[in-house]
Amino acid sequence: MASPVDRGKPGSKIHALSDRAGLPLAVAVSAANTNDSAALKPLVMAIPVIRSRRGLRRRTLRYERKAEHFLAFLLLGAALTCYKKHRKLTT
Structure with a gap:
């Protein structure tokens, strides 16, 4: 159909x-x-x-068995990135 x-x-x-x-x-x-x-x-x-001399790492395997743990680390990394950007802008 x-x-x-x-x-x-x-x-x-x-x-x-x-x-x-x-x-x-x-x-x-x-x-x-x-x-x-x-x-x-x-x-x-x-x-x-995009190839670069620094800053680009190859992909790694996901070692966390539970998706909730993987998501938690992903959110933590995003929060740390936002904090660093905010701190750079305010200083």
Whole structure:
């Protein structure tokens, strides 16, 4: 059964991925009846890897067994990052 939204119409759809400043990082064109979620992975994979001498570490495995623990450490890291930025702005 065809999607009631797409209705099998001919045409094309533009997919764009940008950073928060609006700079486009990857763009693609697909058929109009392509689901947006199917186009996301190729867009993310099309972004070139940024190589640097410092500050970029390779991905590590998740050793926490429970997702709640992993989320807690993720939130703690985000809070520390916000604190450091705020402290830099106020001094």
